[in-house]
Structures are given as structure tokens and as C-alpha cells.
Amino acid sequence: MPCLIEFNLPRDDFLSLTLPSRIANLSRPAGLVLLYSVCAYLMNVLSVVHHDSTVFWMPNGIALAIMLARGGPIWPGIILGSAAAGFLFGQPLPVVAAMAAGNTVEVYSAFVLINLFGGYFDSDFSRPRDFIRILPAAILSAWISAVSGSFALLHAGLAATADLAGNVFHWWQANAMGMVIGTPFALVWRRLPQGWFGHAKRGLETHGYILLSLIAPTTLFMDFFRDMFGGISPEYWLFLLILWGAFRFGRHGVLLLLLIVASIGYLGIDRGAADFANHxxxxxxxxxxxxxxxxxxxxxxxxxxxxxxxxEEALRLKTAELDAYFNNALDLFGIADMQGRFRKMNARWQQILGYSIAELTGKPFLEFVHPDDIHATQEAMARLSASTSVNNFINRYRHQDGSWRWIQWNSTAKDGLIYAAARDITEQKAAEDELRLAALVYQNSSEAMMITDENDRIISINQAFTACTGYTLADVLGKNPRILNSGRQSPAFYQAMWQALNSSGRWQGEIYNRRKNSDIYVEWVVINTVFNPDGTVHRRVALFSDITEKKKSEELIWFQANYDPLTRLPNRRLFIDRLQQEVVKAERDRQALGLLFVDLDRFKEVNDGLGHSMGDELLVQVAKRLCACVRKSDTVARLGGDEFTVIISELNDKIYVETIAQNILNALSQPFTLGSSLAYVSASIGITFSPTDASHVEDLIRFADQAMYAAKNKGRNMYCYFTPAMQKEVENHVHIARDLHAALADNQFAVYYQPIVELAMQDRVVKAEALIRWIHPAQGMIMPIEFIAIAEETGVINDIGDWIFREAAQQAKRWQQNYLSHFQISVNKSPIQFHTQDLVHSGWTDYLQRLDMPRDSIVVEITEGLLLDDSHNVAKKLLHFKEYGIQVAIDDFGTGYSALSYLKKFHIEYLKIDQSFTRNLAPGSSDLALCEAIIVMAHKLGIKVIAEGIETQQQRDFLTRAGCDYGQGYLFAKPMPADEFELLLKAQQNPADTHD
Incomplete structure (x- = not known):
């Protein structure tokens, strides 16, 4: 398989891709030996039958190419390669030695001649002159091995004397041709061609060229199809293929074709084919x-x-480089005609002016020039028309957003065009303006400034310095800033200041200094150091302002932020800060700490009755009495309104806290003189301890607040200690409030119904009251008394009330259809529900209309207190119920503030006597008299009466004789689910069914 032979060639070097892997670790000479011997062997195979001549000798050409490309000592490889080739063909040792020496000298001579013929030789073989240098070098150096080899053969008796001249000539031809073709081929093909197979069309052409390069020489030099060419020698048709290769495939294509032609042409001669084989x-x-x-x-x-x-590529790259510089330069470049119209501009214009290049091209640039600069711009164009360059010309150009940009120009005119290079100097102009402004600021600033040199001598001051200190420049020039010292600061203060200046070059802080008239003032000073490039001090700049009045204001602000302006006691912010400190101190010293939360009883009555000014005076006197009841080490604070706190620190005995609490109660129970009036108030006090009850400030305050409310609930004018049960009650309140939000969505509520009987009709069930029950997934059934108040606080009561109404309405319709056509269900409506955004509460009436029910099917039960609410919302909704026909009942009548006039105003149909009156009914009792009075009054007003809480037959009989209309209570039935209530109605309708 191919591998990389160690010739130190680049990765794309073709010479490194042709040898087997077992030579990969050979040194350069060893690799050259193998390469040379293989090439020499192939050349000898291509020689004529007697091996007495060859057309071209490639080994020396390849060796020369390696030497030109890489340099270095390659002669061992040539000698050994030549010797190996000679021994392969059985040459005697003298002949082998002569040939090896001749080949080596020939290659080195060609290398020397090439370097003598000119300067730098391009080993990439890309210039015609490089080939022209190889050509004579090859012709001259080829004689060396031809002569030495031929004489060696003659001396060895392998060649005749008569053939000596011919052998030398043919040997010279082969070696010269080997270098003329072989050296360029090796130099060029050491890197594979690029783009021959870049795409399908190009690849098809490449395959065609390579195939034709093989077919054409074979056809021409092997006498194939010779008759087709007529009288023209077919060998010269090859120039067309050479031309195609030169234009389309470059050096690689031509040299590949030449190598194929040389090889196949010589094989044709050897076979006696073609025109060159005659002899x-x-x-x-x-x-x-x-x-x-x-x-x-x-x-x-x-x-x-x-x-x-x-x-052309260099020109293209240069053009692209110039275009890239033109288009991407940070400066502005443009070409315009002499009429001032932009012809070409770089992209920087778009960035500077905001207009696109298309918007600017072809437009006269005077359209964008500031009106005040047009005349000067026209004069500059006139100078350009006179072939005078214009340099450092400045004018303003309009940005797309309407602002103006300062542009500095250098322009010249040539061949009717203006070539301009410009620069946006808007920021530079702004910087110059800022410098001028800085100078103005320095001299006119209200902040005093002083500059000293490296030896801390004053070299400059501004007017504010003189105004602040009274010293003029003549007074302080060359002096040390110590002339301002007041003596208030210690030497350690100035040591720390200079340490900061020397280490960081900056210091700021407050200093008490002395004016020229000896007045002491406070200044806030910032000192900065300007350093030289070598790190030494160049200047120090001090900026300061008189903050004497500011300090007084800050002290006042601090007091207002931390103290109550009315009582001058610590406010909530300072109280919490001190409590945190005392808690940490108590924990550190292992002492107890007591916290009293004091809330005034009936303060609102004083405030409303005597006015807010008297209320404020009362709070001032309360603050004084509280302070008189505690030690100086304790803290009395006002949290706001009529709430006060007392921090009792370093507490060794908790009994002491009880003594203080009782003293406070006694002191505050005494009358307060407010103007010409006397006022009486009391206090409810909650007490908690740290760390017994809590060790965190928030918990201490919260627990003390809970204990205070417990004291209020127990009757006021007393103190109460915090207990865990209070926190548990609060937590339960929080859990119920949290769970209420999900209870309705999770269908955790159920409606129970308690029968209401008509007393005159033998206790016949004619009505029911809808009562909600909460079936909690973890706590089981929760009664309304435990969660209704919380639902009212959180606003969930609105959704719950609407849900109960819809459930009751659906149930009423079902029982009306199946049992009693005039059956009514009472639904309790919280006062909170009357304050919703729905001014008339039309949702309920609309729902009844959709159910197509009688209007009196639902009775809305409200409390007495709601009638006293003069809110517009309440009146509107009650009147809406009256107009629609929904009946209204007053629940728990007689327990609140009754306003009888409202009973007729809002058309009340029912009064429900509270069970507190029916529970103790007895002959001659006041409760019986009250019940009889309520019944008589109601009947006089046309109102029917329902008595709640009937539990005994005696109570029922008393109420029946008194004329009460309806009864409700455990005597008749407890609240029950709808299915059980339905059984009750069914039994009442069919008495015989009760025996089933």
C-alpha cells in the first residue's frame, strides 16, 4: 500500500505517495537508492533489444528534481541506485562504478549549471525561464555520464570501437531528454493537481483527457488506424492534444501526456511500428x-x-484586496464627478450617515451638507476644479436621523473625477468641545479644586476654592495644602490617608479644615493622582465641597429615619436594629431578653371624639409614661399608630418583666389631660422572651403581637404571655387559608340541609337552610365556624357563596318538581359578598332564570349589621333582590344593632330568632317575652318569623302559642346531606313508606 517515504516532502508531495510501506523508515539516501534503481530498471526494460540505447533516462531527471526541490547530499542515493540498477542487468563492476560516478557528477553538474544561469530557481516550476534554465543545463551535463558510460563499456569489451561515437550521442540524447521531461515532471507532479474532479462536468473532461492521452499515443505510434490520416504524418496530430492539455490541465496535463508519449512512442519504435521505426x-x-x-x-x-x-490571479487578488480595503476601511472613501455627484462609495458611509449606498450614489453631496457649510464646500470644489488638492477641509453632513456629523476631507481631482478620503471627526470635535467645557467647568465649578505638583506644592486652584476657603491663588501658590489643617484630625488619620494615596493613588473622605478667617468647616474631598509613564507622581488633583450644612441635614434626616417625630421614640427601623443587637448580646452573655408589645385600648374613640391633634398629644404623654416605667438601658419604641414596644435587656429574673408590665398598665389607666378634657385609655400587652420563646427578631415580634391580641380577646387592660398554643392557632389559621384556595376546585365542599318546619301544620317540612361543610382530605369534616371567617378575610367567600347558591338552586328545583312545588331553600350571604364589583349581583338572578324556577325559591339570609351598612353596593343589591322577587331573611335577629326602619325599606320577608333566645324559654321568662315581642312586631310589619335552635317539645309549644310561623332545630332534624333530606321529604309525602 502507498506510504510516506522519508524525503521531508509536504503531505501533498506526489513523490511521497508512491513507495511501499516497508521503505517508510528508510533514510533519504536509502529511499533514493530504491527509487533510482527502480527507475533505472524500468528504463533499461524500455531499451532496444540489445540494450545499447534508450530514448530518455528518467532516473537522473528525478534525482535532479529532488535536489532542486529539497537540496541536501543525495549523491549516496544516486551512486547506490545506479549500482543496484547495473547489477540487476549483470554489468561488470568497473562499468557499474563508471556509470554510478557519471550519473552522480551529471546530476550535480546540472544543478550547478541551473544555478549559474540565473538567480532564484522556483522549485514549483511555474515560470518559463525555469524550464529554459533546465534545458541547456540538461544538454550540457548529459555528456558526462554519456562519455563515462560509453568508454566504460568499450573498455569492458561490451561495445565496439566503431560504435563509440553513436553510443555517446544516443546516451547523451537519453540523459538530456530524461532531464528535460523527467525533472519538470517530478517537480510538478510531486503535488497532485487540484480541481480535476471538482464537479461532474469537470471530472468527465478529466477522464476524457486521461483516456485520450493513453489512446492517442497508442494509436499514433503503434500504427493503428494509420490509413485514416492520409498523406499527413499522424504524429503531428498530437499537438492538438498538447494544446488541449496546456489550456485545460496546465503543467500537470502536458507533462503527463509527454511521459505517456515518450514511453509508448519508444515502445512503438521497439516493435517497428510508426514512421520512427524505419531504422x-x-x-x-x-x-x-x-x-x-x-x-x-x-x-x-x-x-x-x-x-x-x-x-491574472494576482491581479484579481490585488483588486479584491484594494476593494476589500476600500469597502472595509474605517475611513470614508468616495469618488465623485466634478458636479459633486457620488459615483462610488465604501460601506463606511452607510455606517456614518445611516443612508444606504444606493440612497447616496448619484446624489449631489451638497444635498447632505449643513446649510452653514455649503458656501465653503463650493469653494473647495472650485479649487479641485482648478486641479488643486484640498486637504483637512471640514464640513458637516446630515445623518439619516437628522443629526449632523463632522467630516474631515483630503481630496484631489484627476480625469474629471474627485477622489476623496475622509474621516468622521464628530467624536474628536465632541472631545475638543468637552476639553473646552472642562476648562470652563474647572474655572466656574461650584466644587472647589486644587492641583499640586509631585512635591505637593499647590500650582493651581479655581474660583470655588477661593470662595470656600477665602484663599486666593497668590496666597497658596507653591505652598503645601497643610495650611488648611484645622487640627481636628489625629496624625493617624493623615497617615492612613497618605498610605491610601501612595498605594492606590486615590483617597476620599471627610476632613475638618480651617478657612482663612479661622472658621472650621467640614469638607468632602476626593484626591486623585496622575502618574507619569514610569509610575512616579506627576500631579495630585483634589476636589472638595463644603458639607457643613449637609452634615447638619444628614443628622436631621438620620433622626427622622430612625425616630418617631411625634414621640421622639425610636421608630420601627431603629427598634428592629436595636432588638437584633440585644438578641445577639443576650445570646453571647447567656442572658434573657424580654419584649413587650403594647397596644392602646379605645384609642380610636379618643382620636375620633377629640380630634387627631388631641390623639397626637395622647400618644406623646403615653410615650413619656412608658419611658418612666422602664430603666434607661431599656428601649421604648413606637411602631406606628397606637402600637409601642419595650425591649428589656440584661434580664436576670422574668418576674421583673411582669412588674414592668403591671406598672405600664397602672400608668396608662390613669386619666390623660388633653386640653380641657380628660381621656381614659388602657393597654393590652403581649410578652415574649428570648431565647425561651424565639431567638429570631421576626419571631419575637410576631409572638409578642399574638400575645397582645390574646390579651385584647380576654377583655383588655391586661398583659398576656406568649404560649405555643397561640402560634399553633395562628398556624392553623394559615393552613386553613391556604387549603381554602384549593378546596373548591378539588370538590372538597358539601352542602347539608337542615329542615324548617311550619309549626301550625303539624311540623310539616316546607323549607330548608343550606349549610356548607368542608370535607378536608386530611382533617376530615371542618365546620363553618372554623373557616367562614377566614374565607371572608381572604375573599374566597365570594366563590364559595356562589357555589352554595348554585347547588341549593339546583336542589330546590329538583325537590319542587318531585315533592313540594313551593319548597324554599335559604342561603346565607356574607356581608363581604355585598361588596363585590357586581353592583346588583345579577349573577344569582340570571342563574335562577336559566333554571326557570319561581322567584321565591331562594331566600337570602343576611345579618342585622348589614342593614346598618349605608354602602351603595349593599342597598343596590338588596333592592335588586326585592325587584326580582328573591325573599330576604334577617338571621340571628336580636343579637346585633337592630334598625327597625330598614326592615320595611329593604322589604324583609323573614326574621330568624337567634337560638340564644329560644334555648332558655320558660313560663314568665324574659326570653319568652322577647320572643313574643319579636313575633308580634314582625307580624305587624307583615314579616314572618322563624325560630332557630328548637331542641325540646316545650320550646316548640311556647313558640307555637306565641304565633311563631316556622321552627328550625335538632327537635326536628339535624343538618343532613341532600340524599338523606330527600328521604325525609319522600317519607313526608308518603307516610306509609316510613314502615318500609
Whole structure:
């Protein structure tokens, strides 16, 4: 298989692709021995019958090619290769030695002659002059081996004296032709041709050329089809093939054809075919002349064409390079006619002006010039028309977005065209403007500036420096900035400042300095160092401003940010910061810390009754009393509104916290004098400890807040310690609120129905109240009292209420169709539901219309407090229910603030007596009197009464005698699922079924 012989050739070198793998590790001489001996053997095989002559001797040509391409000592390879070839054909040792020496000297002589004939030889063999140098070198050097070899044969008795001249001449011809063809062939074909098989059409042409290069010489020199050519010698038709190869396949094609012609032509002579075979010697000599002419003509033609192609390629590349430079240059290049119309422009114009090249080409550039620059631009064009170059001309061009770009020109005119090179100097102009502006800023800045040299001597100041310090330039020029020192800062302060300047070149901070009039002021100063290229100090620049008033303002801002402006107590921000510090300190010192959360009771009454100014005064007095109840080391803070906190640090005995809490309650329960009025308030206090209850600030505050609410719920004016049960209750509240959002979507709710009986009709069930139950997947059934309030807080009550209504409406329609045509279901409606965006709550009435139900099928139960809500939403929705025909019931009547006038205003149909009145009914009891009064009043107003919570027959009898219309309670039935309720209705409709 092919391998790389060690000739140090490039990877595409053809000479490295022709030898078997077992020579891969041979040195250069060893490789050349094998190559030379193989070539020599093949040449001898192609010789005439007696081996007394050959047409061309390729080994020396290949050896010369290797020497021209790679150089180096190759003579050992030539000698050994020649000897190996001689021994293969049984030559005597003297003859072998003479031939080996002659071949070696011949190759080196040709190499020397080629280098003598001219300068650099291109080993790529791409120039005609390189072939012209090989031609005479080959003709002259070929005599060496011809003479030495012929005389060696004569001396050995292998050739006759009469044949000596002929042998020398033919030997010379073969060696010369071997170098004329072999050397170019080896130089060119050491790299395979490119693009011969690049695509299908090209590959087809290449195959045709190679096939014809084999067929044509065979046909011409083997006497095939000779009669077709007539009187014209067919050998000269080969020039057409040479011409095709030179134009289409270059040097590779011509040299391949020449090698094939030389080989097949000489075989034709050997076989006695073709015109060159009339006589062995004469025919071979004629063929040699023919081959020489064909070789010189073909090689020179190919080289001339190759040189032309290289020149055209170089010109193309140069043109492409210039075009690339023109089109991709960072500068602006353009060509315009003398009328000022753009002819050609590079892409940089589009980047600078925003217009496309198509928009600019053919347009007069004066259309884009700033109006103020048109006259100067026309004068510059006039100078160009007079063949005067225009350099460093500046004008402005309009950008596509309407802005103007500064352009600097260098232009010249030639042959009626203007050639211009330009540069966008907009940024440079801006930089110049900035420099001028910087100078103005320096002199007119309100910030004082001072510049010192490398020895810290003042060399420049601005007006603001003088205004700030009172010193003029004459006062400070050449002096050290120490003249401003106030003496307030310690030497260590200045040491740290200079250490920063020397290490980083920059320092900033506050300094107390002294003005010329000896006043002390505070300045904020920034010092920067400008270094020389070698790293030494060149200048120091100090910028400073008087921040004396700013410092006072910052102190005021800090106070306002950390203290309550009304009570002058720490606010929430400072309180949390101090609490964090005290918690860390308590943990470090292994001490306890107490936190009191104080909330005033009935403060809103004072604020609303006496006004906000008196409320503020009350808070100020509360703050003073709180501070009087604690130690100076403790912290009293106001969180906002009427909420205060007390941090009791370094607590050794928790009893002390209880004493402070009781003192606070006692102090705040005393009357407050507010103007001419006395005000009474109390406080609810929540107490928590760190680290017993919590070690995190957020937890401490939250637990204290929970304990405070527990104190309020227990009756106010008391303190309460935090317990884990409080947190558990809060967590349960959070879990219920979280789970409520998914409960409706997951169908976790169920509607239970409690019967409402008509007392005068032997307790016949005529109504039902829809009551929701939550079947929690983890906690089981949860009663409404545990989650309705939370649903109202989170707003989920709106979706839950709508769902209950739809379920109850569907159930009512089903029971009306199957049992009682006037069956009613009561649905509780939370006050929160009356504050939705739907002003009249038309969704419920629309749903009843879709179900095609009687309008009084649903009774909406509301609380008494809702009637007192003068909200527009509430009134609109209640009136909408009245207009539609939906009946309204007041639930738990008598437990709230009753406003009897609203009973008729909103057309209330039912009053439900709360079970707190029915539970203790007895002859002569006040509860019985109240129930009778409610019933009488309701009937007078045309309102029917439903009594809740009836559990005994006695309660039922009292209410029946009092004229109560309906009853509801465990005496009749508990709330039940719809299927159980339906069995109750079925049993009532068919009493006989109860025995089933």
C-alpha cells in the first residue's frame, strides 16, 4: 500500500505517495537508492533489444528534481541506485562504478549549471525561464555520464570501437531528454493537481483527457488506424492534444501526456511500428527530435499559460484586496464627478450617515451638507476644479436621523473625477468641545479644586476654592495644602490617608479644615493622582465641597429615619436594629431578653371624639409614661399608630418583666389631660422572651403581637404571655387559608340541609337552610365556624357563596318538581359578598332564570349589621333582590344593632330568632317575652318569623302559642346531606313508606 517515504516532502508531495510501506523508515539516501534503481530498471526494460540505447533516462531527471526541490547530499542515493540498477542487468563492476560516478557528477553538474544561469530557481516550476534554465543545463551535463558510460563499456569489451561515437550521442540524447521531461515532471507532479474532479462536468473532461492521452499515443505510434490520416504524418496530430492539455490541465496535463508519449512512442519504435521505426538508430534519433520539439513546445506553452493565470490571479487578488480595503476601511472613501455627484462609495458611509449606498450614489453631496457649510464646500470644489488638492477641509453632513456629523476631507481631482478620503471627526470635535467645557467647568465649578505638583506644592486652584476657603491663588501658590489643617484630625488619620494615596493613588473622605478667617468647616474631598509613564507622581488633583450644612441635614434626616417625630421614640427601623443587637448580646452573655408589645385600648374613640391633634398629644404623654416605667438601658419604641414596644435587656429574673408590665398598665389607666378634657385609655400587652420563646427578631415580634391580641380577646387592660398554643392557632389559621384556595376546585365542599318546619301544620317540612361543610382530605369534616371567617378575610367567600347558591338552586328545583312545588331553600350571604364589583349581583338572578324556577325559591339570609351598612353596593343589591322577587331573611335577629326602619325599606320577608333566645324559654321568662315581642312586631310589619335552635317539645309549644310561623332545630332534624333530606321529604309525602 502507498506510504510516506522519508524525503521531508509536504503531505501533498506526489513523490511521497508512491513507495511501499516497508521503505517508510528508510533514510533519504536509502529511499533514493530504491527509487533510482527502480527507475533505472524500468528504463533499461524500455531499451532496444540489445540494450545499447534508450530514448530518455528518467532516473537522473528525478534525482535532479529532488535536489532542486529539497537540496541536501543525495549523491549516496544516486551512486547506490545506479549500482543496484547495473547489477540487476549483470554489468561488470568497473562499468557499474563508471556509470554510478557519471550519473552522480551529471546530476550535480546540472544543478550547478541551473544555478549559474540565473538567480532564484522556483522549485514549483511555474515560470518559463525555469524550464529554459533546465534545458541547456540538461544538454550540457548529459555528456558526462554519456562519455563515462560509453568508454566504460568499450573498455569492458561490451561495445565496439566503431560504435563509440553513436553510443555517446544516443546516451547523451537519453540523459538530456530524461532531464528535460523527467525533472519538470517530478517537480510538478510531486503535488497532485487540484480541481480535476471538482464537479461532474469537470471530472468527465478529466477522464476524457486521461483516456485520450493513453489512446492517442497508442494509436499514433503503434500504427493503428494509420490509413485514416492520409498523406499527413499522424504524429503531428498530437499537438492538438498538447494544446488541449496546456489550456485545460496546465503543467500537470502536458507533462503527463509527454511521459505517456515518450514511453509508448519508444515502445512503438521497439516493435517497428510508426514512421520512427524505419531504422533503429535513425528512427530513435528522429523520435528524440520529435519528442524534444513536443516537450519544449508543450512545456513552454503550459508554463506561459500558467504564468498568465498567476498574473491574472494576482491581479484579481490585488483588486479584491484594494476593494476589500476600500469597502472595509474605517475611513470614508468616495469618488465623485466634478458636479459633486457620488459615483462610488465604501460601506463606511452607510455606517456614518445611516443612508444606504444606493440612497447616496448619484446624489449631489451638497444635498447632505449643513446649510452653514455649503458656501465653503463650493469653494473647495472650485479649487479641485482648478486641479488643486484640498486637504483637512471640514464640513458637516446630515445623518439619516437628522443629526449632523463632522467630516474631515483630503481630496484631489484627476480625469474629471474627485477622489476623496475622509474621516468622521464628530467624536474628536465632541472631545475638543468637552476639553473646552472642562476648562470652563474647572474655572466656574461650584466644587472647589486644587492641583499640586509631585512635591505637593499647590500650582493651581479655581474660583470655588477661593470662595470656600477665602484663599486666593497668590496666597497658596507653591505652598503645601497643610495650611488648611484645622487640627481636628489625629496624625493617624493623615497617615492612613497618605498610605491610601501612595498605594492606590486615590483617597476620599471627610476632613475638618480651617478657612482663612479661622472658621472650621467640614469638607468632602476626593484626591486623585496622575502618574507619569514610569509610575512616579506627576500631579495630585483634589476636589472638595463644603458639607457643613449637609452634615447638619444628614443628622436631621438620620433622626427622622430612625425616630418617631411625634414621640421622639425610636421608630420601627431603629427598634428592629436595636432588638437584633440585644438578641445577639443576650445570646453571647447567656442572658434573657424580654419584649413587650403594647397596644392602646379605645384609642380610636379618643382620636375620633377629640380630634387627631388631641390623639397626637395622647400618644406623646403615653410615650413619656412608658419611658418612666422602664430603666434607661431599656428601649421604648413606637411602631406606628397606637402600637409601642419595650425591649428589656440584661434580664436576670422574668418576674421583673411582669412588674414592668403591671406598672405600664397602672400608668396608662390613669386619666390623660388633653386640653380641657380628660381621656381614659388602657393597654393590652403581649410578652415574649428570648431565647425561651424565639431567638429570631421576626419571631419575637410576631409572638409578642399574638400575645397582645390574646390579651385584647380576654377583655383588655391586661398583659398576656406568649404560649405555643397561640402560634399553633395562628398556624392553623394559615393552613386553613391556604387549603381554602384549593378546596373548591378539588370538590372538597358539601352542602347539608337542615329542615324548617311550619309549626301550625303539624311540623310539616316546607323549607330548608343550606349549610356548607368542608370535607378536608386530611382533617376530615371542618365546620363553618372554623373557616367562614377566614374565607371572608381572604375573599374566597365570594366563590364559595356562589357555589352554595348554585347547588341549593339546583336542589330546590329538583325537590319542587318531585315533592313540594313551593319548597324554599335559604342561603346565607356574607356581608363581604355585598361588596363585590357586581353592583346588583345579577349573577344569582340570571342563574335562577336559566333554571326557570319561581322567584321565591331562594331566600337570602343576611345579618342585622348589614342593614346598618349605608354602602351603595349593599342597598343596590338588596333592592335588586326585592325587584326580582328573591325573599330576604334577617338571621340571628336580636343579637346585633337592630334598625327597625330598614326592615320595611329593604322589604324583609323573614326574621330568624337567634337560638340564644329560644334555648332558655320558660313560663314568665324574659326570653319568652322577647320572643313574643319579636313575633308580634314582625307580624305587624307583615314579616314572618322563624325560630332557630328548637331542641325540646316545650320550646316548640311556647313558640307555637306565641304565633311563631316556622321552627328550625335538632327537635326536628339535624343538618343532613341532600340524599338523606330527600328521604325525609319522600317519607313526608308518603307516610306509609316510613314502615318500609
Amino acid at each position: 533503429r538508430q535513425t528512427g530513435a534519433q528522429n523520435f528524440w527530435h520529435y519528442l524534444l520539439v513536443v516537450a519544449v513546445a508543450g512545456i513552454l506553452m503550459a508554463l506561459i499559460l500558467h504564468t498568465r493565470e498567476r498574473a
